Amino acid sequence: MPDDSRPDEGPNPEDEFRDMLRDILSGKSSIDPSQLAGAAGLPADPASINALMQQLQGALRGNGDGGISWDAALTQGQNKAAEGQVAVTPAEHAALDEAFHIAALWLDEVTDIAELTVVPRLLTRKEWVTESMPVWTQLAEPVANSISDSLTKVLTDQAPEELKGMMAGASKMMRSIGGTLFAMQLGQVVGQLASEVVSGGDVG
Known part of the structure; x- marks a missing residue:
């Protein structure tokens, strides 16, 4: 009877690498997470x-x-x-809208710049x-x-x-x-x- 068994191909390198990373991220490795954060500029x-x-x-x-x-x-x-x-209040929104409107009227009189195509927003x-x-x-x-x-x-x-x-x-x-x-x-x-x-x- 022929032998259908396959030779052991050994561990998958990608699986090994994933296991290594999982150990690092779960705290089972000697790598200090704060050092990793510092190296990443965080x-x-x-x-x-x-x-x-x-x-x-x-x-x-x-x-x-x-x-x-x-x-x-x-x-x-x-x-x-x-x-x-800081949260923005409705009164501050209203004041800003009024200031934008007044500024647009003034600029329209003294400059040749086209009007804004998008209404300014307070973010x-x-x-x-x-x-x-x-x-x-x-x-x-x-x-x-x-x-x-x-x-x-x-x-x-x-x-x-x-x-x-x-x-x-x-x-x-x-x-x-x-x-x-x-x-x-x-x-x-x-x-x-x-x-x-x-x-x-x-x-x-």
């Missing part, structure tokens, strides 16, 4: 570290498809912008992050992809021989993790900008 407070771990675990559960989850940037930016945010910091994030992600995506590709190449090239197979089999997963870290960095920066700008023209 605050080292417990709330930020917890958010970082949750986002990375989410990227890991996504099976490492290599894509970048910009939801992480939006969430990070909104949380950062909400710190010390909270968190709303500014939400409204502007699509532009930031569009600008940042080529950079994020380049950084993720470079990180994957460096890790693969410099890994010890016994880990090279593992790294090669998990490149998409590494790109996903790297993309998540970059997205959270972007959110941190945009959230900080929200506390410094006073209009859309300040961004330049």
Whole structure:
């Protein structure tokens, strides 16, 4: 009778890499999460570290498809912008609308600039992050992809021989993790900008 049994192919390198990352993110590794947060340019407070771990675990559960989850940037930016945010009252909205109207009348008399096609809006910091994030992600995506590709190449090239197979089999997963870290960095920066700008023209 022929032997239909197949030789043991050994552990899957991608599964090994996923297990290693899972140990890091679950606290079973010697890597300090606060050091990981610091290396990513994020605050080292417990709330930020917890958010970082949750986002990375989410990227890991996504099976490492290599894509970048910009939801992480939006969430990070909104949380950062909400710190010390002041609510806008209806009276303040009305006063601003009146000021815009008066300014538009004056400018129309003394300049040849066309009228605004969009009515100016008074935004909270968190709303500014939400409204502007699509532009930031569009600008940042080529950079994020380049950084993720470079990180994957460096890790693969410099890994010890016994880990090279593992790294090669998990490149998409590494790109996903790297993309998540970059997205959270972007959110941190945009959230900080929200506390410094006073209009859309300040961004330049």
